Amino acid sequence: MDYQQGDTIVAIATPPGEGGVGILRFSGPQAPSIATALCGRRSAKPLTPRHAHFRRFYARDGSLIDHGIVLYFPAPNSYTGETVVELQGHGSPLALASLLTEAIALGARAARAGEFSERAFLNGRLDLAQAEAVADLIHARSDAQARAAAASLEGAFSQAVDDIHGQLLRLLALAEAGLDFSEEDLGDAHAQAISDSLVRLDAQVAHLLKQAQQGARLARGGRVVLAGRPNVGKSSLMNALARRESAIVTAIPGTTRDLLREEIILGGLPVELVDTAGLREATDAVEAEGVARARNILHSAQLILLVADASTGWQSEDEVILRDLPEGPRRIIWNKMDLVSAPPATPTGEEAITLSAQTGAGLDTLHCSLIEALGVQGDSCPFSARRRHVEALESCAHRLGIAGDTLRLGDAPELVAQSLREAAAALAGITGHMDVEDILGEIFSRFCIGK
Numbered sequence: 001m002d003y004q005q006g007d008t009i010v011a012i013a014t015p016p017g018e019g020g021v022g023i024l025r026f027s028g029p030q031a032p033s034i035a036t037a038l039c040g041r042r043s044a045k046p047l048t049p050r051h052a053h054f055r056r057f058y059a060r061d062g063s064l065i066d067h068g069i070v071l072y073f074p075a076p077n078s079y080t081g082e083t084v085v086e087l088q089g090h091g092s093p094l095a096l097a098s099l100l101t102e103a104i105a106l107g108a109r110a111a112r113a114g115e116f117s118e119r120a121f122l123n124g125r126l127d128l129a130q131a132e133a134v135a136d137l138i139h140a141r142s143d144a145q146a147r148a149a150a151a152s153l154e155g156a157f158s159q160a161v162d163d164i165h166g167q168l169l170r171l172l173a174l175a176e177a178g179l180d181f182s183e184e185d186l187g188d189a190h191a192q193a194i195s196d197s198l199v200r201l202d203a204q205v206a207h208l209l210k211q212a213q214q215g216a217r218l219a220r221g222g223r224v225v226l227a228g229r230p231n232v233g234k235s236s237l238m239n240a241l242a243r244r245e246s247a248i249v250t251a252i253p254g255t256t257r258d259l260l261r262e263e264i265i266l267g268g269l270p271v272e273l274v275d276t277a278g279l280r281e282a283t284d285a286v287e288a289e290g291v292a293r294a295r296n297i298l299h300s301a302q303l304i305l306l307v308a309d310a311s312t313g314w315q316s317e318d319e320v321i322l323r324d325l326p327e328g329p330r331r332i333i334w335n336k337m338d339l340v341s342a343p344p345a346t347p348t349g350e351e352a353i354t355l356s357a358q359t360g361a362g363l364d365t366l367h368c369s370l371i372e373a374l375g376v377q378g379d380s381c382p383f384s385a386r387r388r389h390v391e392a393l394e395s396c397a398h399r400l401g402i403a404g405d406t407l408r409l410g411d412a413p414e415l416v417a418q419s420l421r422e423a424a425a426a427l428a429g430i431t432g433h434m435d436v437e438d439i440l441g442e443i444f445s446r447f448c449i450g451k
């Protein structure tokens with residue numbers, strides 16, 4: 001099923017700014033005529049599909065804008081599934097802006113954000129999970145994130161979903177068939193077959209859910225917040241952690257003055273380290289705002305590191321900070337262990353890690369502990385996912401559970417079918433593959449000819 005939207009969209013496909021090459025991309029039925037018009041009357045030669053053509057690009061007044069390569073992808077063999085044409089000129093923001101203006105004057109419409117990928121989805125070139133993976137690949141901040149997103153874009157996640165979806169539809173057909181025959185006693189063998197399939201599917205969904213949770217954690221990245229009183233060595237610890245991760249120390253711009261942020265890569269997972277220097281008794285309105293922000297960020301942390309000074313031991317200020325921490329995973333970090341021979345007493349019930357930010361001793365242990373606490377080893381994720389996908393899989397698992405319970409009660413076969421239908425719909429939401437027609441097809445394909 002292939003369709004072209006009525007209008008032809010255009011956008012600068014390369015990032016803003018100066019670069020070697022800049023691309024103006026069209027999608028829609030008018031793409032070849034508009035692009036050919038931009039190439040001037042003299043070279044109105046037709047474009048050969050999937051060939052590189054050297055062309056000059058002109059404004060309507062005949063002035064030369066740039067020259068470059070033109071590519072023509074006739075529908076449906078293109079990224080969007082529509083006719084696509086690209087003008088690949090120089091990476092000059094001004095030349096590209098002129099080309100865009102001319103293209104719009106010639107009848108193209110400026111594309112909305114994501115519209116090329118949206119059209120690719122509507123034309124069945126990408127499913128929803130793949131379209132989401134395009135965005136995740138573009139926004140990846142670690143190699144592991146990028147690799148996982150590329151695998152999802154290639155269909156690794158979608159295939160697993162579709163596979164289970166297909167099995168579910170076959171099971172549904174079986175359950176629906178049972179409804180027709182409920183008078184005759186097709187009975188036990190039939191119920192047993194459904195029950196066996198359900199057990200298998202349960203396990204497969206549980207496995208996929210686990211992988212999707214990992215993939216979603218990887219795609220989201222982590223946030224570790226450092227708390228602690230002044231001078232315990234929070235900045236030193238930030239630097240020590242950041243320096244271990246070779247080039248990936250980037251101060252994230254736009255940071256509020258009171259919070260210090262750095263991004264590090266831990267086991268393939270991008271982790272934002274936040275130093276809450278402001279977590280103290282507020283003396284004025286500005287500091288009060290700083291403390292409020294620190295508290296907010298603490299609430300959004302996957303892990304809080306309460307840094308304490310081993311050379312002074314546990315102080316009442318440490319206790320106040322600990323008491324005020326929100327619920328959630330946390331570790332006490334005994335820093336400056338190089339100054340003492342044994343770790344001081346840790347408050348009961350707290351997990352502590354000992355290290356020296358200055359000498360680097362103990363940082364490996366912290367490293368491992370962080371990866372474990374964040375719950376994902378990025379390099380072992382087979383694909384990227386999102387919270388939306390995780391929720392859909394959870395809903396699917398829940399519906400399968402209900403189907404199993406209902407089956408065991410044995411009194412409402414139509415409710416088993418209903419739960420299976422809902423489980424299938426939840427999966428279909430992940431890929432956007434609509435399930436109604438599939439179910440009909442699956443059911444009717446099993447009918448006798450002539451019925």
Ligand SMILES: Nc1nc2c(c(=O)[nH]1)N(C=O)[C@@H](CNc1ccc(C(=O)N[C@@H](CCC(=O)O)C(=O)O)cc1)CN2
Nearest residue numbers: 013023025071073076077078079080084086088125134
């Ligand atoms: N210049 C350029 N590079 C780009 C893109 C683009 O739009 N332009 N892409 C945009 O994001 C990505 C590539 N996406 C594409 C996806 C499908 C087809 C395509 O022509 N598909 C045909 C043929 C497939 C084949 O030969 O195997 C098809 O599916 O029928 C092209 C680009 C990344 N690189």
Ligand SMILES: Nc1nc2c(ncn2[C@@H]2O[C@H](COP(=O)(O)OP(=O)(O)OP(=O)(O)O)[C@@H](O)[C@H]2O)c(=O)[nH]1
Nearest residue numbers: 229230231232233234235236277335336356357358
């Ligand atoms: N001996 C020793 N000194 C350390 C260690 N870590 C930090 N220091 C020293 O402790 C002092 C405070 O370190 P910072 O990293 O600035 O501490 P902070 O917690 O960020 O302090 P504020 O920015 O005031 O919140 C500095 O003089 C560091 O050199 C360590 O592991 N061993």
